Amino acid sequence: MSEIRNHLQKADNTAELAIYWDWDGCIAKTIHLWIGEYTKTFEKEGIVKTRAEVISSNGAFLADIQSWGYSFAEAKCMVDATHARVVGQLPDAELYPGALETIQTLGARGYRQAIVTTSKQHYLQPALQRHGLEDHFQAIVAGDHVEHGKPHRESIDRAHTLLGGLASRGVLIGDSKKDLQTATNAGIPSILYYPPENEEFYSLHELRAYNPTYEVRDMAEIVPLIESL
Numbered sequence: 001m002s003e004i005r006n007h008l009q010k011a012d013n014t015a016e017l018a019i020y021w022d023w024d025g026c027i028a029k030t031i032h033l034w035i036g037e038y039t040k041t042f043e044k045e046g047i048v049k050t051r052a053e054v055i056s057s058n059g060a061f062l063a064d065i066q067s068w069g070y071s072f073a074e075a076k077c078m079v080d081a082t083h084a085r086v087v088g089q090l091p092d093a094e095l096y097p098g099a100l101e102t103i104q105t106l107g108a109r110g111y112r113q114a115i116v117t118t119s120k121q122h123y124l125q126p127a128l129q130r131h132g133l134e135d136h137f138q139a140i141v142a143g144d145h146v147e148h149g150k151p152h153r154e155s156i157d158r159a160h161t162l163l164g165g166l167a168s169r170g171v172l173i174g175d176s177k178k179d180l181q182t183a184t185n186a187g188i189p190s191i192l193y194y195p196p197e198n199e200e201f202y203s204l205h206e207l208r209a210y211n212p213t214y215e216v217r218d219m220a221e222i223v224p225l226i227e228s229l
Helices: 002-016 031-045 051-056 061-067 072-092 099-108 121-130 154-162 177-186 204-208 219-228
Strands: 017-021 112-116 139-141 169-174 190-193 214-216
Touching (some): 002 017, 017 154, 031 051, 031 072, 061 072, 072 121, 099 112, 099 219, 112 154, 139 154, 154 169, 154 177, 177 190, 177 204, 214 219
Parallel strands (some): 017 112, 112 139, 169 190, 190 214
16 A cells, blocks of 8 residues: 555656756756857957856856947847857757756656746757657747746746646756746746856856755756655
């Protein structure tokens, strides 16, 4: 009887809990692509910046380039050229170690999974197909699907609806402060994924200021953590 009870409790948990994944810097190793290509752009334009300074501008390049004395048109030209080169590399983006296996395992155990990202869907779709991930996500909410992107809760609400509105609980897995803020705004717990590959891009001390519910360093920690929720 105890085995039957445990099985039923586990089935209830998978039905109740939805898992919302970030894409960039969490499933796919894309951050280094942006940093590398902006470094090349700055070198071409004679803009002297250390790698740490380039990293600090990630997500705000248009504004930062203008703050360095360039016009909006000049800054936009640099951003557009860099953007085009990165987008051309995204179909070949590699996944973080263990990401594919973790997503497959959670799917096999009955959890509903969604991707919630600020990237446009056509940026990640080729990589999803290449890695055979499409069938493991029942919903994708990209930046071009919502009026208000992360950290607004709209993307989580939309994903919840696309998953059928059946899950009574959710958890967001992400790598950035924007992900942690999104989880807080949506009223759900967060799992901060902070692998060694991301240490160069984020300060753990600064990320902790956004109160992640849980922290993991390795994808292997996620399945047992999810099953304990």
